[in-house]
Amino acid sequence: MSDVVDKARGDVAAAVEPRISYVVARLERAVRAGINERVRPYALTTLQYTTLSVLGSRGQPLSNAQLARRAYMTPQAMIEVIDALERKGLIRRDPHPNHRRVYPAMLTPKGRRVVAACDAAVDEMEQEMLSELSAEQRALLLEWLKSCVRGLRAGFPQG
Secondary structure: OHHHHHHHHHHHHHHOOOOHHHHHHHHHHHHHHHHHHHHHHHOOOHHHHHHHHHHHHHOOOEOHHHHHHHOOOOHHHHHHHHHHHHHOOOEEEOOOOOOOOOOOEEEOHHHHHHHHHHHHHHHHHHHHHOOOOOHHHHHHHHHHHHHHHHHOOOOOOOO
């Protein structure tokens, strides 16, 4: 009798789809692990890579506060990331001409090379992750995910 009940429970459990938030959380953990694996050869963490990537995509020096907002980190945590990247010679900070206590960060030539190599490795991971989707499905997925982020007022303004 117990086997019949267990089988019935298993069939019901198999028919129930997981919550979208659960799937997104699993995907976020898998993506973070995949990025960590791919940036580790460059002695980087995911947060350090994210910071370099933000600097690379902006193409201009950014303050600690600006980097923290764009990388979804606290300013205190960003200070640690910036210090580590500066020690590795991947970024440099120069005094802001109008603000004595602001030292915007920018990529060094070595930082640009490292972020380019990491971007290529992360691109490979994304290709693997999206391998079962067509180009049209990928574009739709991106739009849908950005809509979800906007729905939670977490970025990607409409426009």
